[in-house]
Amino acid sequence: MKKIFSLIILLAGIGFFHACEDNEKIVLQQPESFVLNIPKYASGIYDLKNTETIEFTTSQPNYGFTAATLYAVQISLSQNFAEYTTLPGTYSAAKFDISAQDVAVALVALHDVEEESDYPADPHPLYVRLTATIAGSKVEPVYSNVIQLPQVLGYFALEAMTMPEEMYLIGNVAGNWDWNSATEMIPVWGSPGKFWAMQYLGQTEGGDNAEIKFNYAMAWNGNEFGYNEVTIGEGSAGLAGTSDAGGNIGIGNPGWYIVVVTTAIEGREYTFSVDFLPPHVYLQGNVNGGHWGTTDEIHRFAIPALSLGADAEFISPAFTAAAQGDDDGGVRASIQLPGHEWWQTEFMVFDGVFVPRGAGDDQARVAGTAGQRLSINFTKRTGKIE
Incomplete structure (x- = not known):
């Protein structure tokens, strides 16, 4: 049975109602479900690697009035949705296209495979449903019916690599190997993955030369990188007197430096180059x-x-x-x-x-x-x- 809610709508502010007067009462119904239509070509093979988008159409849930509804897409390998994932993005129209690549990436997780050789080679059924919400409201989500796409051919799709948005410098002088005290480097405008810092690389109180490493997270999480994982720019090695200090970048010429980290993406890996420049401001x-x-x-x-x-x-x-x-x-x-x-x-x-x-x-x-x-x-x- 439909649950009935009573909302008092004031003239100013609620964009999903037509013109109304102060204190006018609108009856908002909580629908039990709504209809997701079976796509026209559902009986064919959806080859996700060679398909850009998949089109869906739906009817709006019956809220008792025309509401500004947002739809999200959920997919599962089982009709009962025992395990499922919600695809990125929401849609405000009753007809919309979803990214085939987003589906492919989600399927890798649903199949729980880590190697391409383990990914299913044959088409298989995929189950789809929508959730509907009213933008800006606290109304509970409504679920559509579940439809089946009988033959979906996925592939071992991984999320696109993106440049790190943060970079940190740590060392025996810079932060005393404590990430909470590490130097947060500064992004270079218009150059994603490139960062700089004006850094003191003198000696420790005990007279040891500076040693440094980097990470794009403030943690010892296995992604930190030092001498063996970077390319040191031409001229920088001589200026700073860099060397391999047990995997850290050792600084043989103590001083102030502008330290620059430049990130590149090669396949599924980051590569890093590091430059040491004179500290000119x-x-x-x-x-x-x-x-x-x-x-x-x-x-x-x-x-x-x-x-x-x-x-x-x-x-x-x-x-x-x-x-x-x-x-x-x-x-x-x-x-x-x-x-x-x-x-x-x-x-x-x-x-x-x-x-x-x-x-x-x-x-x-x-x-x-x-x-x-x-x-x-x-x-x-x-x-x-x-």
Whole structure:
């Protein structure tokens, strides 16, 4: 029997009802089910490897009015749906196409196979049902009838590899091998999988040279990578004096470095290259006389003495002109990576906090006056203009 709910609909705000007056009562019914139609070509073979999409049509559940319904697709190898998976995405129309690749990927998990040789070679039945919900409501999901696609030929499909969105640097100096204290590297704008950090790679209190590793998660989970898993860029090995330190990247020339990790995807694996660059930071724009994208030495920040340790500030040259903010670009600063525009690695200080642009939008403007300087502590992620 259908469950009946009473909803009070106010004039403002509920988009899935037609025009109504204040305090008008609408009776919302909780349907028991709704109809998923059998596709026109269901009796044929669905060759998922050579098919882009599968079309489905459905009738809307009878809620007692026309509702903004969202449909999701569930599939199973058994008609009773003892085990099933929900495919990615939702659909707002009663006729829609689903991705054949999404089905293929889901089938790998349903078949519980880890090797391509174990995947079924012959077509087999696949059972499909829909769930329906009302967008923005707390109404319980409604399930459609179950239909059978008698002959579905899957393949050993794996989810597409995507670039890591985070990267962390750890070491005996950087974080003391504690992931909770590791350096979170900064994404390079417009270059997925590429990250940078201004990193102190001096010596430990005991006089040992720095050793580092990386991971795209803050964990010892088997995905960390060091000397044997990376390609060190041309020129970087000599600059930093890198070596194999028991699988870590050893730094033979203690100092500050811009450390860059670049990720690539080869087959089902990530590959990584690491570069060590001089720790040069530059003022940009009106505060340096109107120079944008400059790498002139006169506009460089002073590099702190190595004896000051990691907790030291990079200090800019004095501003040569005022910068008011939005009208003239404000105070701007950046590092410069080969092959990139300066603004793709820019950063600024807001209320004492160092904030990199990273992969995000253009940053808010900060004003400055002639004679002031910008100071940044890259380790603590703090800074000031004074």
